Amino acid sequence: MSFFGKLKSRLFKSSAKLEEGLNAIVDENTVGESVELKPDAQGKQSVVEIPKSNQEPNPDGGSEGAVDPTLSEILSKAELETGAVAIVAERDLVEKSAVPSPEAASFEKLVVDTTPPNPLPEKGGLFSRTPRRVLDDEMLEQLEELLIASDMGVDTAIRITANLAQDxxxxxxxxxEIKIALSKEISRIMKPVARPMPIYNKKPQVILVVGVNGSGKTTTIxxxxxxFKIAGKSVVIAAGDTFRAAAVEQLKVWGDRAGVPVMTAPQGSDPASLAFEAMTQAEADGADLLMIDTAGRLQNRADLMEExxxxxxxxxxxxxxxxHNTxxxxxxxxxxxxxxxVDAFQKLADVSGLIMTxxxxxxxxxxxxxxxxxxxxxxxxxxxxEKIDDLDVFDPEDFAxxxxGV
Ligand SMILES: Nc1nc2c(ncn2[C@@H]2O[C@H](COP(=O)(O)OP(=O)(O)O)[C@@H](O)[C@H]2O)c(=O)[nH]1
Ligand SMILES: [Mg+2]
Structure with missing residues (x-):
């Protein structure tokens, strides 16, 4: 599978949360589309025009009353009576009768570079229609809340929704359509910082790896x-987290697997002298890269800073x-x-780049x-x-x- 395919499936929890929130926001005050199905006396489907009154946003802001009881009765009855045939028939009808609104047409232009060539009809159950909601202040506020709940932070959420509002x-x-617009905004924010780790003309290029305990330093190294080894570079690793025996064992396993020497020191010994020895070894070997693992006991900041x-x-x-890289x-x-x-480690070390695990x-x-x-x-x-190929360069568009979940 391509890394994007993997990324998409592994980010499922994040994208599902966003999707669930977006659906709730859009459904809350949906502007009805006019294509619906109704079985006639023989159980065949025909197009039902939703009465005009049901297409207007509910003034109360809720979804109650968006579909009148008669129609919902008809729909649930049809669901029971017509079964799977309806799915095919309904898709056919939607395709034939859906006329893009002028708004939809201008939106298409806005997102022309990211719309997949053949967008699938949206999921919506047996009688799927495409709920749409007018992007107004209330909806922007709800989107902002959703982005904050999705860990994007208040400032970023405000920036994203302000940009959406502008367009x-x-x-x-x-x-x-919101997902596509969000994806564009997110990738715009991320593009300037998406940079592969620079490789310098230095032998050895020294890569210091820092971070709190359990963040994934040893695994990432x-x-x-x-x-790097597969790419033809010669590498030396220094198991500088001398605090945890398990970290050393873990690195040895990776080292054996990759055919990379791992310099170790007894548990509790001075990581700096190990780093010095590893540097000597890397120079003697003419290694391209020296990667130094470290302990991450942030609870004792002064010790860690000193270390x-x-x-x-x-x-x-x-x-x-x-x-050359931290x-x-x-x-x-x-x-x-x-x-x-990030704040804390920028004070402890000269952080040059981030890896998120x-x-x-x-x-x-x-x-x-x-x-x-x-x-x-x-x-x-x-x-x-946790596997070797579960780490890849950061691509902002793929990530967005x-x-x-676009
Ligand atoms: N699911 C998942 N687990 C990871 C990833 N990276 C590291 N881990 C796991 O996180 C745990 C801590 O990782 P480790 O490298 O020991 O963290 P360290 O204390 O910073 O060195 C281990 O069980 C790793 O297998 C990742 O990208 N995804
Ligand atoms: Mg470790």
């Missing part, structure tokens, strides 16, 4: 080392320009807390949008699982489409 205020929008600055100090004895690894499941972690299995994927919006830090890669 689309007063237009009738379906869930799919393993994945990166394997991928990191000592590592930097000793490797600078060998190369004053090192480390990657901050963030766990998507921590949601908005990831922003605090665990975007699979969380509904908090939107946090990456607020990170992109709030910090100008490059996002190099994203992790969507996967997050919104």
């Amino acid at each position: 689309l205020y007063g237009k009738k929008m379906s869930t799919t 393993g994945k990166l080392a394997s991928q 990191l600055s000592k590592i930097v100090r000793v490797i600078r004895k060998k190369d004053s320009t090192a480390p 990657l901050l690894v963030l766990d998507a499941t921590t949601g908005q807390n990831a922003l605090n972690q 665990k975007l699979d299995g969380t509904a908090k994927g939107g946090v990456l949008v607020s990170l992109a919006d709030k910090f100008a830090l490059p996002i190099h890669a994203i992790g969507v699982g 489409n996967a997050l919104t």
Whole structure:
């Protein structure tokens, strides 16, 4: 499967949450479409014009009364009587009779570059129609709340909805059309920070990897080392989290798998002297890359700061320009807390880029949008699982489409 295919399926929790919220918003004050089905006396379907009064937004703002009892009775009766035949017949009717409104036509122009060539009809049950709602102040407010609930943060949510309003205020929008518009806005925010990790003409290029415990540093180093190795680079890893024996074992497994040497030191020993030895080894081997794992005990900030600055100090004895990259690894499941972690680690180290892990299995994927919006830090890669190929460079369009479920 392509990484985009995988990303889309693994970001499902985030996109499903967004979709559920969008459906609720759109359905709440739907502007009725005119194509509906009604079985006649013989059980065949025919087009029913929804009475005009039902097409107007409910002045109360609720959905009650949007369909009169007679019609809903007819619909539920038809559902029972006509079964699967209706699905085919109904799609046929919708295709033949749907005439795009002028609004829809101008919206098409706006989104022409992202609309799939043959958009599937929207899901809507047996008698599917495409609910649309006029993008007004109330709906914008609800969208803003939904984006905040999707971990995009208040400022970013406001920015996104303001941009939507600028382009689309007063237009009738379906869930799919909102998703496409959202995806465009999100990818616009993320494009400037989507940058692969730079590779310098340095031997060894030193990559320091920082982040809180459990964020995915060790796993990410393993994945990166394997991928660099496959790309023909020679790599040395320093298992600088000497605090946790498991971290060392974990790296050894990745190292064995990738054929990359892993420098280790006894548990509890000084990570800086290990980093120095690893630097010596990497130089002697003529390695292209040296990746240094670190511990992430943020609860003791002063210790961690001292530990990191000592590592930097000793490797600078060998190369004053090192480390060439300081990657901050963030766990998507921590949601908005990831922003605090960026703040904290920028004070501890000279963070040069971000990698976000665990975007699979969380509904908090939107946090990456607020990170992109709030910090100008490059996002190099994203992790969507525990296997070696579950890490890939960050592509803003793919991400925006996967997050919104476009
Ligand atoms: N689902 C998922 N799990 C991940 C991902 N990256 C890391 N993990 C898991 O998160 C846990 C902590 O990772 P680890 O690399 O040990 O974190 P560290 O403490 O920062 O070194 C491990 O169980 C990893 O397998 C990811 O992208 N997706
Ligand atoms: Mg670790």
